[in-house]
Amino acid sequence: MDKVIICINCPVGCRMNVKLAEDGSFLSVSGNTCPRGARYAEQECTAPLRMVTAVIPVSGAAVPLSVKTSVPVPRESIGGIMKQLSLLSVRAPVSQGAVIVSNILGTGADIIATRNV
Amino acid sequence: MIDLHVGVLVIGAGPAGLAAAVAAHENGTDSILVLERENEPGGILRQCIHNGFGLHRFNEELTGPEYAQRDIDRARAAGIPIECNTTVLSVSAGRVVTCVSPEKGFRQISADAVILAMGCRERPRGALCTPGTRCAGIYSAGTAQRFVNMEGYMPGKRVVILGSGDIGLIMARRMTLQGAKVLACVEIMPYSSGLKRNIVQCLDDYGIPLLLGHTVTDIRGKERLTGVTVAEVDGSRNPIPGTEQDFECDTLLLSCGLIPENELTSGAGITLSPATSGAVVDERFETSVPGIFACGNVLHVHDLVDYVSEESAAAGLAASEYIRGKGKKELRWSVVDGPGVRGTVPQQISSGLQDDVRLMFRPSGVFKNAVAVAESSGKEIARKKAMIFTPGEMALLNIRKEALSGIPEGSITVRIEGEIQHG
Numbered sequence: 207m208d209k210v211i212i213c214i215n216c217p218v219g220c221r222m223n224v225k226l227a228e229d230g231s232f233l234s235v236s237g238n239t240c241p242r243g244a245r246y247a248e249q250e251c252t253a254p255l256r257m258v259t260a261v262i263p264v265s266g267a268a269v270p271l272s273v274k275t276s277v278p279v280p281r282e283s284i285g286g287i288m289k290q291l292s293l294l295s296v297r298a299p300v301s302q303g304a305v306i307v308s309n310i311l312g313t314g315a316d317i318i319a320t321r322n323v
Numbered sequence: 324m325i326d327l328h329v330g331v332l333v334i335g336a337g338p339a340g341l342a343a344a345v346a347a348h349e350n351g352t353d354s355i356l357v358l359e360r361e362n363e364p365g366g367i368l369r370q371c372i373h374n375g376f377g378l379h380r381f382n383e384e385l386t387g388p389e390y391a392q393r394d395i396d397r398a399r400a401a402g403i404p405i406e407c408n409t410t411v412l413s414v415s416a417g418r419v420v421t422c423v424s425p426e427k428g429f430r431q432i433s434a435d436a437v438i439l440a441m442g443c444r445e446r447p448r449g450a451l452c453t454p455g456t457r458c459a460g461i462y463s464a465g466t467a468q469r470f471v472n473m474e475g476y477m478p479g480k481r482v483v484i485l486g487s488g489d490i491g492l493i494m495a496r497r498m499t500l501q502g503a504k505v506l507a508c509v510e511i512m513p514y515s516s517g518l519k520r521n522i523v524q525c526l527d528d529y530g531i532p533l534l535l536g537h538t539v540t541d542i543r544g545k546e547r548l549t550g551v552t553v554a555e556v557d558g559s560r561n562p563i564p565g566t567e568q569d570f571e572c573d574t575l576l577l578s579c580g581l582i583p584e585n586e587l588t589s590g591a592g593i594t595l596s597p598a599t600s601g602a603v604v605d606e607r608f609e610t611s612v613p614g615i616f617a618c619g620n621v622l623h624v625h626d627l628v629d630y631v632s633e634e635s636a637a638a639g640l641a642a643s644e645y646i647r648g649k650g651k652k653e654l655r656w657s658v659v660d661g662p663g664v665r666g667t668v669p670q671q672i673s674s675g676l677q678d679d680v681r682l683m684f685r686p687s688g689v690f691k692n693a694v695a696v697a698e699s700s701g702k703e704i705a706r707k708k709a710m711i712f713t714p715g716e717m718a719l720l721n722i723r724k725e726a727l728s729g730i731p732e733g734s735i736t737v738r739i740e741g742e743i744q745h746g
């Protein structure tokens with residue numbers, strides 16, 4: 207199976223052709239100008255990862271708390287993570303770096319506060 | 324009547340103002356005051372909750388609030404006072420700053436040096452001449468970002484985005500994750516000025532179509548927006564009849580560029596550049612009025628906050644040198660935009676350079692396998708090759724101090740040569 211993807215690692219934006227086996231495993235890539243493109247192509251076609259950022263309501267503060275995942279998570283887990291975050295609310299004060307949820311949905315990523323409230 | 328006198332007065336506590344204040348402090352200036360109209364420092368980064376900031380400066384990917392916090396912590400550690408809820412109303416050429424705050428009322432503060440760091444604002448709808456009725460539901464993307472990320476409100480449920488700048492792309496994802504349906508991102512140019520990464524991770528991930536070479540031709544709705552019409556455009560950006568499609572939506576977000584916020588600057592009689600909409604400055608970021616400096620988005624619109632911090636630290640250092648009487652110099656060269664180049668900063672270079680000069684500018688199109696060249700009196704003084712130059716990314720070109728020795732007074736022209744491309 208062939209797949210065309212655009213490298214996002216720099217503004218050149220190389221168009222790469224990726225060959226995948228029947229079972230979806232990675233075979234080869236062409237069209238990349240540098241090795242960063244090849245690494246990205248393999249990751250993106252087999253197990254795409256994303257950082258998730260969001261805000262959650264805070265009782266006792268006027269601004270919501272911005273949060274992020276401590277590490278990138280599988281792309282297909284984003285919906286579930288957002289759903290779980292929408293059920294949360296925290297109480298002020300919270301400081302930047304505090305863990306709000308650990309190992310969210312078993313992804314291995316923690317939800318971390320990115321500001322002080 | 325003057326209520327207070329300080330050494331360096333900084334207007335705005337965004338990343339620019341904070342970096343400038345810290346640099347002035349590190350250079351030995353101890354009388355510094357930062358004025359900020361919001362209730363906390365950090366500037367626009369407070370609402371940019373996504374990650375991707377700080378790769379150049381800190382070698383890690385931070386979110387906006389995390390990046391801002393590092394500078395706030397540095398300023399606090401240096402003991403620099405930041406007065407929030409304080410709006411500056413005017414700046415005079417004699418460096419008297421008039422400001423107002425609920426706590427201290429109306430005040431006039433004089434300063435030996437003033438640093439302008441007020442940031443930029445989004446191009447409003449009026450400046451874009453979008454057609455149709457004046458109904459509710461039309462927001463700039465940054466305003467929507469503020470609502471969602473700082474005030475906890477969702478501006479709408481069915482959304483069309485006009486313009487594919489990064490803020491619009493980021494908001495397409497943000498609104499989708501918060502449960503809205505984003506129908507399309509419409510871009511009049513044949514390419515997007517947004518980062519590839521944002522196109523993939525904010526649009527493609529959620530199946531949001533990017534309509535390049537399209538624009539909004541009609542806006543409908545009496546009280547609240549009910550729909551927009553989108554049509555393809557021809558080479559001269561005129562809508563092509565027969566290509567119209569209607570979208571039913573309650574929200575239109577405009578992501579059509581930023582403009583430096585320069586009311587205070589022009590009020591002080593400072594010369595502005597039509598190309599950048601910011602002040603004309605020399606290589607030390609001093610404006611046409613002695614002792615007044617400008618840096619960050621108020622000077623020219625940046626896409627990377629890392630460069631804002633770097634430039635602003637240089638401005639802070641220069642302001643601190645100025646008040647020690649080390650700022651004497653004569654302007655020697657003016658920098659002019661040549662083919663392929665827009666809005667070069669600094670616009671002037673003085674004699675007695677202590678360091679190399681870094682020119683910053685916007686490519687006017689997409690150039691592949693290109694080279695940027697600076698030339699004066701028929702002599703090449705700097706050259707830089709790049710695989711690509713795009714309008715979405717500020718280009719940098721260093722002129723070595725030695726390259727300027729022996730070059731007579733006059734103009735320096737910057738240009739880009741290469742294959743012109745779209746997309």
Ligand SMILES: Cc1cc2nc3c(=O)[nH]c(=O)nc-3n(C[C@H](O)[C@H](O)[C@H](O)COP(=O)(O)OP(=O)(O)OC[C@H]3O[C@@H](n4cnc5c(N)ncnc54)[C@H](O)[C@@H]3O)c2cc1C
Pocket residue numbers: 334335336337338339340358359360361365366367368371375376409410411412440441442443444445464465468489490493581584587618619620621625626627628629631
């Ligand atoms: C909506 C938006 C989204 C952005 N997203 C990104 C991004 O995703 N990635 C990225 O790298 N860059 C992004 N940028 C650009 C980046 O954030 C800026 O480069 C950076 O914040 C600019 O810093 P600054 O200090 O010049 O301006 P700002 O951060 O805007 O700070 C200016 C400060 O001055 C204050 N001020 C203004 N006028 C007055 C006055 N009269 N009196 C007192 N105070 C005043 C303001 O309240 C503000 O706090 C974005 C910019 C905008 C506008």
Ligand code: SF4
Pocket residue numbers: 213214215216217218219220238239240241242243244
């Ligand atoms: S493959 Fe290399 S050159 Fe091409 S876009 Fe990716 S990082 Fe840039």
